[in-house]
Amino acid sequence: MLRLEPRPQPSRLWTLTTPPLAVLITMIAGGALFAALGKDPVEAIATIFWQPLFGEFSFYYRPQLLIKAAPLILIAIGLSLGFRAGIWNIGAEGQYIIGALAGAGVALAFYPYESALIFPLMVLAGALGGWAWAMIPALLKLRFGTNEILVSLMLVYVAEQLLAAMALGLMKNPEGRGFPGSRNLRQYDSAHNAELIAGTGMHWGVAAALIAVILAYILLSRHSLGFHIRLAGQAPRAARFAGVHPGRLVVFCLGTAGALAGLAGMFEVAGPAGQVSIDFNVGYGFTAIIVAFLGRLHPVGIALAGLLMALTYIGGEMAQSTMGLPAAAIQLFQGMLLFFLLAVDLLTNYRIRLRQREVA
Amino acid sequence: MTLTRLLTTAALALGLATGAVAQDKTRVGFIYVGPIGDGGWTYEHDKGRLAVEEHFGDAVETVYQESVPEGADAERAITQMALQGADLIFTTSFGFMEATLAVAEKFPNVKFEHATGYKTAPNVSTYSARFYEGRAVQGHIAGKMTKSNIVGYIASYPIPEVIRGINSAYIHARKVNPDVEFKIIWAYTWFDPAKEADAAQALIEQGADVILQHTDSTAPQAAAEKAGNVVTFGQASDMAEYAPFPRVSSIIDNWAPYYIARTQAVIDGTWETTETWDGIGPGMVGIGEITDAVPTEVKAEALALKEAMAAGEYHPFTGPLNRQDGSVWLAEGEVADDGTLLGMDFYVEGLTGQIPN
Numbered sequence: 001m002l003r004l005e006p007r008p009q010p011s012r013l014w015t016l017t018t019p020p021l022a023v024l025i026t027m028i029a030g031g032a033l034f035a036a037l038g039k040d041p042v043e044a045i046a047t048i049f050w051q052p053l054f055g056e057f058s059f060y061y062r063p064q065l066l067i068k069a070a071p072l073i074l075i076a077i078g079l080s081l082g083f084r085a086g087i088w089n090i091g092a093e094g095q096y097i098i099g100a101l102a103g104a105g106v107a108l109a110f111y112p113y114e115s116a117l118i119f120p121l122m123v124l125a126g127a128l129g130g131w132a133w134a135m136i137p138a139l140l141k142l143r144f145g146t147n148e149i150l151v152s153l154m155l156v157y158v159a160e161q162l163l164a165a166m167a168l169g170l171m172k173n174p175e176g177r178g179f180p181g182s183r184n185l186r187q188y189d190s191a192h193n194a195e196l197i198a199g200t201g202m203h204w205g206v207a208a209a210l211i212a213v214i215l216a217y218i219l220l221s222r223h224s225l226g227f228h229i230r231l232a233g234q235a236p237r238a239a240r241f242a243g244v245h246p247g248r249l250v251v252f253c254l255g256t257a258g259a260l261a262g263l264a265g266m267f268e269v270a271g272p273a274g275q276v277s278i279d280f281n282v283g284y285g286f287t288a289i290i291v292a293f294l295g296r297l298h299p300v301g302i303a304l305a306g307l308l309m310a311l312t313y314i315g316g317e318m319a320q321s322t323m324g325l326p327a328a329a330i331q332l333f334q335g336m337l338l339f340f341l342l343a344v345d346l347l348t349n350y351r352i353r354l355r356q357r358e359v360a
Numbered sequence: 361m362t363l364t365r366l367l368t369t370a371a372l373a374l375g376l377a378t379g380a381v382a383q384d385k386t387r388v389g390f391i392y393v394g395p396i397g398d399g400g401w402t403y404e405h406d407k408g409r410l411a412v413e414e415h416f417g418d419a420v421e422t423v424y425q426e427s428v429p430e431g432a433d434a435e436r437a438i439t440q441m442a443l444q445g446a447d448l449i450f451t452t453s454f455g456f457m458e459a460t461l462a463v464a465e466k467f468p469n470v471k472f473e474h475a476t477g478y479k480t481a482p483n484v485s486t487y488s489a490r491f492y493e494g495r496a497v498q499g500h501i502a503g504k505m506t507k508s509n510i511v512g513y514i515a516s517y518p519i520p521e522v523i524r525g526i527n528s529a530y531i532h533a534r535k536v537n538p539d540v541e542f543k544i545i546w547a548y549t550w551f552d553p554a555k556e557a558d559a560a561q562a563l564i565e566q567g568a569d570v571i572l573q574h575t576d577s578t579a580p581q582a583a584a585e586k587a588g589n590v591v592t593f594g595q596a597s598d599m600a601e602y603a604p605f606p607r608v609s610s611i612i613d614n615w616a617p618y619y620i621a622r623t624q625a626v627i628d629g630t631w632e633t634t635e636t637w638d639g640i641g642p643g644m645v646g647i648g649e650i651t652d653a654v655p656t657e658v659k660a661e662a663l664a665l666k667e668a669m670a671a672g673e674y675h676p677f678t679g680p681l682n683r684q685d686g687s688v689w690l691a692e693g694e695v696a697d698d699g700t701l702l703g704m705d706f707y708v709e710g711l712t713g714q715i716p717n
Contacts, residue, residue, distance in 0.1 A: 057440075057443045057444075060439065060440075060443060064436055067432075164548060164716070165716070168518055168716055177478055177520070177702065177703040179454070179478070179519055179520065179703075180517060180518065180519060181458075184458055186462075268432065272432035272435070273431050273432040274432075274458055274462075275458060277430070277431065277455065278517060278548060279429065279430040279431050279455055280431060282429045282431055282432070282433060314436070317425065317433075317436065317437055317440065318440060320425050320426070321389075321423055321424070321425040321437070321440055321441060321444070322423070322444065324423075324424075326395070326426070327395060327425075327426050327427040328395070
């Protein structure tokens with residue numbers, strides 16, 4: 001008989017080894033799934049994990065990894081601060097949309113005037129837009145004690161409606177023959193979030209994600225505010241005695257998460273996506289929640305988790321088109337990753353003991 | 361192999377040997393917005409792909425990727441196909457337009473075909489079908505079949521193609537039933553069975569006993585079947601599993617002849633940028649079997665309407681027609697030009713509600 005025994009302290013060893021272990025188990029279970037679908041499991045796993053990094057076309061896919069991972073990391077970093085403090089912002093998707101709308105709005109307002117000041121203004125607007133959208137659940141929580149999980153989530157749907165309204169109305173391309181969608185910002189030099197070095201995938205969003213990782217690391221390990229965030233999550237009572245102001249923490253965590261999500265949206269709309277369209281958002285705000293937990297809410301972990309998630313997306317697409325794997329099988333594979341991570345997570349907090357058969 | 365060699369030899373003989381022909385196989389790629397099992401839009405495109413495979417045998421290899429989101433991810437999916445050596449790529453949804461053009465610029469030797477869009481390039485063609493001809497037939501049957509005089513319409517996105525469909529259906533329903541009223545729900549999706557079922561349910565609760573859909577799943581058919589006395593039409597695909605009732609007819613997209621012709625053009629080296637917009641006549645739009653649930657005389661009228669359009673004798677947008685605000689659009693006998701139809705962003709007179717803005 002197996003028995004679970006709580007550990008007095010979460011195991012450091014298991015904290016570090018469970019993510020790779022989860023990836024390994026996912027590969028095995030996923031391989032079995034692909035085999036059941038009649039595909040070569042080794043080839044499928046290799047396509048997903050190896051081809052994008054070292055395959056024939058890796059020159060194209062490596063930059064794509066950065067493009068896909070950047071918004072995930074940027075958003076997840078912001079979310080992780082709140083999650084550590086027990087503040088649950090589920091609405092990053094909405095903040096991402098509003099950031100994109102604010103950034104694109106600035107660009108479209110100036111079109112076709114060219115100036116080096118337009119892009120910095122868009123960055124500012126994107127961050128402010130996301131911040132403002134996140135302030136709604138923050139202020140409602142402070143003033144009326146509403147639940148930030150529900151309010152932030154519901155605001156995602158409001159943001160989606162706003163996005164559709166903008167793509168069909170105010171921001172619609174006047175030269176688009178009545179079709180929805182804004183002008184293509186990639187064809188507007190002052191607003192285009194172009195690659196910093198051509199062919200590397202490094203656009204401003206990737207740079208911003210990198211900076212966010214470093215700043216979050218410093219904040220959490222060196223700054224008293226970071227200490228307060230951790231304390232509030234682990235021991236709310238103790239935090240209050242230590243002089244932590246819960247209201248300020250709510251405003252800071254939601255605001256930062258909103259601003260970072262807004263930035264991610266702005267960089268996306270000005271670069272990879274190029275235009276405000278009804279289908280602009282593809283779920284980065286929700287996937288980032290998985291990334292945050294996969295990365296153990298640690299900035300470096302989040303950076304790695306973001307890259308891994310991007311790898312499964314891009315490799316998964318490759319497996320789809322080269323091996324004819326169904327899209328649903330790839331989604332299942334990604335789901336397994338989180339499932340197994342949560343499952344083996346048990347080992348960090350518990351130890352498995354063989355129970356002796358008790359004497360009757 | 362033999363066919364390839366034959367073609368290669370023929371091409372050499374004609375002095376047309378190009379890089380693409382010298383390759384052993386022509387690779388044709390398809391980018392789908394939904395899953396191939398959606399039973400509607402993507403399903404029919406995939407049938408077209410299979411027809412290409414069957415027609416060319418070993419000379420052609422096809423690849424596809426399903427459920428590709430419209431937006432930044434589409435660009436990667438299309439690039440991937442081009443990198444892997446596709447010679448011809450069909451991107452089968454309006455939302456892939458910008459992505460298709462961006463990739464096409466980077467791969468000047470690959471040919472691209474974008475469905476339902478309006479932007480072309482030296483290596484990008486567009487193609488679409490005059491679905492509004494099929495909508496005219498549906499509208500006629502709907503106007504005759506409704507008892508509550510309320511026709512429900514599940515619309516996807518407020519783009520010209522969808523608005524054209526609504527106008528065409530409404531014009532022909534009103535022609536046979538002046539009291540008919542259209543209730544329109546915008547689902548903002550091409551494929552989402554749950555949302556489509558909700559929309560159908562809402563329309564039924566508002567008294568609709570005929571439902572037209574411009575979304576791709578069979579969920580509205582299932583909802584109508586459950587309600588018992590609601591008439592539906594198959595969309596994009598025949599959806600014959602719901603015949604003879606609630607599905608009484610359908611609009612079938614038939615892409616196979618076009619896909620085969622374009623693949624042949626790439627093999628022959630005669631591919632050129634074109635803007636194709638075909639209707640019932642050339643066979644791109646088909647009308648699925650009208651079942652016995654429809655009275656015989658209505659069926660005969662509907663088929664006559666179809667024949668008139670196929671022969672080019674009748675255009676569904678023939679004046680007198682006014683815009684929703686009462687202003688004159690087409691005078692008596694005047695026929696709408698393609699430019700106006702392609703950019704249609706207004707309702708015709710009699711429709712209530714506003715196009716979302």
